[in-house]
Amino acid sequence: MATVVVVGGGVSGLAAAYYLQKSASKIGKIVLLEGAKRTGGWMQSVQHDDGSIFELGPRSLRPVGKGGKNSLHLAEELGLTKDILVVHRSDAAAKKRYLFVGGQLCALPSSLGGVVKTIPPFSRPLMMNFLGEPFAKRNSAPDESIHSFIGRRLGTEFADIAVDAMCRGIFANDCRQLSMRSCFPDIFNLERQHGSLIVGMLRARGAKVDAASELEKRATSEKWASWSLKHGLQQMSDAMETAATSTTLCEVRKDSPCLALAPALNGRIKVKTKGEEIIADHVMSAIYSKDLASLLPAEMSSLQAALQSIPSVSVFVVNLEYPGQQLPVEGFGHLLPSSESPHVLGIVYDSCTFPDHNRHDGPSTRLTVMLGGGWMDKMMTDKGELPDEVTVAAIAKKAASTQLGFPHDLQPSKVNVVYQKECIPEYTLGHADKLSHLESLIKSSGLPLHLIGSSYKGVSVNDCINNARIEAENVVHQL
Ligand SMILES: Cc1cc2nc3c(=O)[nH]c(=O)nc-3n(C[C@H](O)[C@H](O)[C@H](O)COP(=O)(O)OP(=O)(O)OC[C@H]3O[C@@H](n4cnc5c(N)ncnc54)[C@H](O)[C@@H]3O)c2cc1C
Numbered sequence: 001m002a003t004v005v006v007v008g009g010g011v012s013g014l015a016a017a018y019y020l021q022k023s024a025s026k027i028g029k030i031v032l033l034e035g036a037k038r039t040g041g042w043m044q045s046v047q048h049d050d051g052s053i054f055e056l057g058p059r060s061l062r063p064v065g066k067g068g069k070n071s072l073h074l075a076e077e078l079g080l081t082k083d084i085l086v087v088h089r090s091d092a093a094a095k096k097r098y099l100f101v102g103g104q105l106c107a108l109p110s111s112l113g114g115v116v117k118t119i120p121p122f123s124r125p126l127m128m129n130f131l132g133e134p135f136a137k138r139n140s141a142p143d144e145s146i147h148s149f150i151g152r153r154l155g156t157e158f159a160d161i162a163v164d165a166m167c168r169g170i171f172a173n174d175c176r177q178l179s180m181r182s183c184f185p186d187i188f189n190l191e192r193q194h195g196s197l198i199v200g201m202l203r204a205r206g207a208k209v210d211a212a213s214e215l216e217k218r219a220t221s222e223k224w225a226s227w228s229l230k231h232g233l234q235q236m237s238d239a240m241e242t243a244a245t246s247t248t249l250c251e252v253r254k255d256s257p258c259l260a261l262a263p264a265l266n267g268r269i270k271v272k273t274k275g276e277e278i279i280a281d282h283v284m285s286a287i288y289s290k291d292l293a294s295l296l297p298a299e300m301s302s303l304q305a306a307l308q309s310i311p312s313v314s315v316f317v318v319n320l321e322y323p324g325q326q327l328p329v330e331g332f333g334h335l336l337p338s339s340e341s342p343h344v345l346g347i348v349y350d351s352c353t354f355p356d357h358n359r360h361d362g363p364s365t366r367l368t369v370m371l372g373g374g375w376m377d378k379m380m381t382d383k384g385e386l387p388d389e390v391t392v393a394a395i396a397k398k399a400a401s402t403q404l405g406f407p408h409d410l411q412p413s414k415v416n417v418v419y420q421k422e423c424i425p426e427y428t429l430g431h432a433d434k435l436s437h438l439e440s441l442i443k444s445s446g447l448p449l450h451l452i453g454s455s456y457k458g459v460s461v462n463d464c465i466n467n468a469r470i471e472a473e474n475v476v477h478q479l
Contacts, residue, residue, distance in 0.1 A: 001028025002281035002479050005271045007258040007295075009034030010041020011461055012453040013286030014240035015074070015468035020284075021250045023472075026479040030250040031280075033273060035257030039241050042423055043461065045232020046319075046416065051360035053232045054319035055368065056418050058461050059350065060087070060226040061233070063219035065186070067462030073213040074465060075229075078239040081215060083230035085356050086222065093353040094225030096331030099165050100403050101340055105329060108162070121161055129155045134196040142181070143429050149180040149188070153197060165335035168345040171459065172313050172373025172424050174338065182427035228354050233461070258287075261295045267446055282448045282475050286468065288312065288422060289455035303441045309434055310455050312422040315345075316371040316379070318396035321414035326365040327352060328405050333367075342375035344399045364413070367404075369396035373424070389417040425455040450475060 004020055006013045009032050017032045024030070038044075042057035062068045075084065087093045095110040101121035109115045115126040136153040144152075146167055151159035159175070167175035171183065181188045190200030211217040218224075229235040244250045253273070260272040264279050271278040285292045293307035327349055335346035351358050351366040358364050371392065372379055379387055379395075387395075393415050400406065435456055442449050452468045 002026055003029045003031070003278065004282045004284065004475060005258075005269075005278055005280040006030065006032040006284045006286060007261075007271075007292075008032075008041070008286035008453060009036075009039035009241070009252060009254070010286060010453070010464070011043050011237055011240070012464040012468045013041075013284070014039055014237055014244060015465040016284045016286060016452055016472045017244040017250050017252065018074075018240050019469045019472035020475065021244055021247060023476050024249060026476065027249065030244075031278060032244070032250065032252045033256050033258045033271070034252065034254050037255050039252065039254065040234050040237035042420065043234050043237045045234035047231065048359070048414070051358070052321060052364065052366065052414070053354075053357040054321075054366070054414075054416050055232055055350070056317055056319070056416075057420070057423070058233050059348065059368070060228050060353065061461055062226050063216070063224045065462065067458065067460065067466040069212060069216050070466040070469060071462045072215040072219055074240075075236065076213045076215045078236070078243055080229060080235065080239055083235060084215070085228045085230060085354055086224050087226045087353060089223040089225045091225065092330035093332050093349070096329065098329065098331055098334035099161065100334045100336045100346075101161060105334055105403070107329075107331075122157060124157075126158070129158050130198060133198050136196070138191060138195060143432060144180050145429060146175040146178045146180045146183060148176075149191075150175075153191070160339070161337050164337040164339070165346070168338065168373060169335045169370075171426065172315050172345055172370065173426055174374050177374070177426070177428050179427050179429050179431045182431035226353075228357075230356065232357065236461075258295055260297070261292075261447075261449070262297050263445070263447060267448060269447060269449065280448075281479070282450060284450045284452055284468075284471060284475065286453045288425065288453065289451070290422070292451075300445065303438070303445060306434065306438045306441055310425055310431070311428065312425045312455075313373045314376055314419065314421045315373050315423055316392050316396075317418050317420055318369040318371065318393060319350075319414070319416040320367045320369065320396060320400055320412045321359070322365040322367075322406070322410060323362070323413050324365065325363045326404070326406055326410065334403070338375065341399075343371055343373075343378040344395070344403075345370040345373055345375075347400060347403065367400055369399055371395060371399075374426075386419065392417050392419075424459055427459075448478075 006016045020030050044056040046054045097108045098105045106120045118125050133153050147159045150163045164175050190197045194200035245252050262270045264270040269280045269283045271280050289307040289310045293304040296304050330352050333348035348368040450471050452471050457467050
């Protein structure tokens with residue numbers, strides 16, 4: 001019977017362990033090694049005594065796409081259905097999204113009426129961009145930056161403002177450096193397959209796919225836009241850990257980092273931990289690619305270099321709570337294009353999106369200000385050091401009060417600052433080639449090493465979980 005080691009207990013590693021133990025007639029032992037004292041990785045929800053919840057990492061999941069549907073199926077299997085908090089497509093938190101441009105909040109259009117007239121910050125009706133899209137010139141290059149792809153198909157102004165801001169919200173980085181092929185593969189392929197994004201989307205609309213779970217059916221019929229959980233998203237990773245360890249097959253070891261990986265006899269892998277060496281038949285790495293590189297022996301320098309070639313950005317996450325209802329508008333939040341303010345990426349209106357996470361003893365406004373990302377250098381002190389927490393909190397408070405027009409004397413009732421180091425891997429131009437190179441290096445090394453996690457094929461929680469499932473099934477198939 002085989003031994004499988006999973007390195008890393010974020011959502012990717014937990015999902016891998018869960019799916020391995022579900023279909024594991026040929027597995028004798030699954031060991032998940034987590035270096036920290038808790039599992040969940042970036043998925044972390046802080047609950048306060050007054051009932052309020054601050055998300056330090058992901059805060060909502062989308063129900064659509066293969067990954068979205070898979071997460072709903074998983075949530076149902078984990079018994080989380082009763083605790084799901086839904087944002088419907090008709091809710092303000094889904095329909096109303098804003099850009100902060102030219103010192104003012106600009107609502108993005110949420111209906112046809114909004115695209116046929118000129119609305120700030122755009123200089124012409126967005127409908128003009130969409131009407132021209134099917135006739136835009138195709139590009140046959142193997143990869144293209146997001147900015148160039150969207151600029152070519154939907155106009156440079158749209159790319160400069162809306163897409164620039166959106167990529168800061170999702171990837172905390174510059175759309176001029178990110179790969180369209182790797183960050184938005186479905187949209188990239190629409191051009192390949194249909195010659196146009198709009199034509200491709202219209203053709204796909206008719207295609208019916210059978211729902212795999214009751215939750216997926218509900219999400220479709222009730223028109224969900226996004227969802228979270230009663231105790232915050234961490235409830236999902238906690239439930240995965242509980243389910244994975246519900247049998248003696250799987251052991252989750254916390255505060256137990258993997259210290260080294262090396263080839264062992266008969267095509268197996270030696271896994272070094274604090275007090276033990278495990279000989280594994282397969283290792284699933286669910287940690288950042290650069291961290292994996294540091295675990296490999298020096299003679300695997302080509303593989304190390306390939307793993308190190310995937311960069312990442314760091315983000316300051318500042319959670320703020322203000323007394324009373326202070327938001328001037330309802331909605332999901334607002335993003336800033338890099339031309340407006342390089343280091344303030346955007347502000348999420350958490351209290352509007354998930355009011356169930358607000359404190360229970362009176363009205364409050366909860367916000368998350370995201371700072372830094374690909375513009376972290378703009379936040380450095382004169383000595384080239386990171387700013388301290390007090391300075392970061394002051395920057396976040398100033399951004400919130402000026403951009404949302406709060407009274408000058410309004411002080412937050414809670415402030416929480418975290419520096420999330422190297423938290424979002426960056427799929428820069430040529431990322432797909434890096435992955436092919438990595439796969440061929442691993443194949444030629446003969447190591448039964450499997451790569452999952454946000455460094456490779458999608459940074460969203462949905463992608464992380466779905467890719468972990470696919471690879472876990474692949475491991476079981478190889479046994
Ligand atoms: C601020 C922020 C907001 C986000 N918002 C959203 C959102 O709203 N929706 C969404 O879908 N996605 C969001 N994301 C992205 C998503 O949360 C992450 O991509 C995803 O959680 C990554 O999970 P992972 O398991 O691949 O990696 P991680 O969460 O990085 O987990 C890796 C784990 O491995 C452990 N580890 C590292 N080295 C070792 C070692 N040597 N031995 C053992 N263990 C080790 C770490 O301690 C960690 O627990 C957000 C991310 C961030 C940072």
